[in-house]
Amino acid sequence: MGAANNCLEWGFCYAAAPQKPLKQAVGRERRFVPNMKDSWASGDSYEYYMGRWSRLVAESFIEWLSVSPGLKWLDIGCGSGALSEAIINNHEPAAITAIDQSEDFVRTAKKRLGSRVHCRVGNALSLPLHNSSVNITVSGLVLNFIPEAEKALSEMKRVTDDGGTVAAYIWDYAGKMGFLTHFWDAAVEIKSEALNLHESKRFPDSDAGALKRLFEKAGFVNIETTSIEITTHFRDFDDYWKPFLGGQGPAPSFLLTLDKDTKYRLRHTLKSRLPTGPDGSISMGARAWAARGQISK
Numbered sequence: 001m002g003a004a005n006n007c008l009e010w011g012f013c014y015a016a017a018p019q020k021p022l023k024q025a026v027g028r029e030r031r032f033v034p035n036m037k038d039s040w041a042s043g044d045s046y047e048y049y050m051g052r053w054s055r056l057v058a059e060s061f062i063e064w065l066s067v068s069p070g071l072k073w074l075d076i077g078c079g080s081g082a083l084s085e086a087i088i089n090n091h092e093p094a095a096i097t098a099i100d101q102s103e104d105f106v107r108t109a110k111k112r113l114g115s116r117v118h119c120r121v122g123n124a125l126s127l128p129l130h131n132s133s134v135n136i137t138v139s140g141l142v143l144n145f146i147p148e149a150e151k152a153l154s155e156m157k158r159v160t161d162d163g164g165t166v167a168a169y170i171w172d173y174a175g176k177m178g179f180l181t182h183f184w185d186a187a188v189e190i191k192s193e194a195l196n197l198h199e200s201k202r203f204p205d206s207d208a209g210a211l212k213r214l215f216e217k218a219g220f221v222n223i224e225t226t227s228i229e230i231t232t233h234f235r236d237f238d239d240y241w242k243p244f245l246g247g248q249g250p251a252p253s254f255l256l257t258l259d260k261d262t263k264y265r266l267r268h269t270l271k272s273r274l275p276t277g278p279d280g281s282i283s284m285g286a287r288a289w290a291a292r293g294q295i296s297k
């Protein structure tokens, strides 16, 4: 995908891919945020930044789905493979196909999952699968990044069997997503333009009601929602800060746009105010909202 390699002054490398300007997805108003792109190009950096937390949510999500073994699964926007791995660990699937738009993420997922999962590049809005080719389709932390989320759900519905299930989860950006909220609150203080990029503002409808409405619009039946709570625990401040330097996702992409001095001030502000324990570790709560719907027979 033509990614350019960059190294930051801390010696941490990332790959940035050229992408279109941001468009707000699951939100009341849709607006373009100029000169900023969410980069999804380096699976290894993503794993350190978000994959490790997504894995915790994925385990609870898969448990909540409570479906029978032997099904054909599809994982949309698989990233570094967190959700596919939870499926393998818990559900004895007959087969899993994992799809992501980023070649590098697909490479990382392949490396982690091996031959147990068929990983391929593809777009959620135009899935490279025939109608009714899987029994269950899932997607973790993706829908809010797709401007046409309803269309993506319709595609998931198309490729899933009648009577089958489509299910997804997203972070509660505007409610409880501690480590990102701290980052953006400090960023806005230092650079007011960051307000439009604050993920609680970009994704204000990341909650159970909005997810349910989205599933209803896409024509699912027997829709259910739930919340999944986790604790994001960082060994020390570096364990919190360094993953932001990897350039993957909204906050790290924003950090890349700052000059050295502004970056330093942001780091300093965060360090002085994060809830830090006597041993230097930092713990914050995070919540994801999940929804599932069935395709009527």
Ligand SMILES: C[S@@+](CC[C@H](N)C(=O)[O-])C[C@H]1O[C@@H](n2cnc3c(N)ncnc32)[C@H](O)[C@@H]1O
Residues within 6 Å of the ligand: 040, 050, 051, 054, 055, 076, 077, 078, 079, 080, 081, 082, 083, 099, 100, 101, 102, 105, 122, 123, 124, 125, 139, 140, 141, 142, 145, 146
């Ligand atoms: C926040 S990451 C989530 C990754 C993984 N599911 C997880 O839970 O860790 C969002 C992922 O969605 C992918 N993505 C975004 N828009 C997509 C689209 N239209 N089609 C396929 N993948 C998409 C990105 O490349 C990225 O890997």
